[in-house]
Amino acid sequence: MDTTKGHRELAVKYALNDREGVDALLSDVHRLGARRFERGDYAACDVLIDLASAIEAAGLTPRQREALRLYYVEDLTLEDVGARMGLESGRKRASRLVITGLNRIAAVYSRWNYGELTRNEMWERETTDGEAIV
DSSP: OOTTHHHHHHHHHOOTTSHHHHHHHHHTHHHHHHHHHHSOOHHHHHHHHHHHHHHHHTTOOHHHHHHHIIIIISOOOHHHHHHHHTOTTTHHHHHHHHHHHHHHHHHHHHHTTTTTOOHHHHHHOBOTTSOBOO
């Protein structure tokens, strides 16, 4: 039994170190949540937990967080996000908030080298004082 197949499939589907990958992941957040609860999919659990951690680490402003929630979780259009948030330039400003939020989350995944390190590479990395990271 291949216990890492689900993780590999999701890593291929979502290249999370760029905005497009984070957009794809957030667009599928409902589907991943269903996989997590209906099938007990551990890979989906891991991806969703990591996403929550990345969002926290991204240092999003409250407005960016709200725009992302409305757009991806409540499935509103950018026009509706802008209207709901009371943004003067509506769609344009909502789009800017979403894109900036996606970029910040992608930067976190990039800093984490998410999905780019193998176990052997992790063992070979060293701290600045020369001790191996375990």
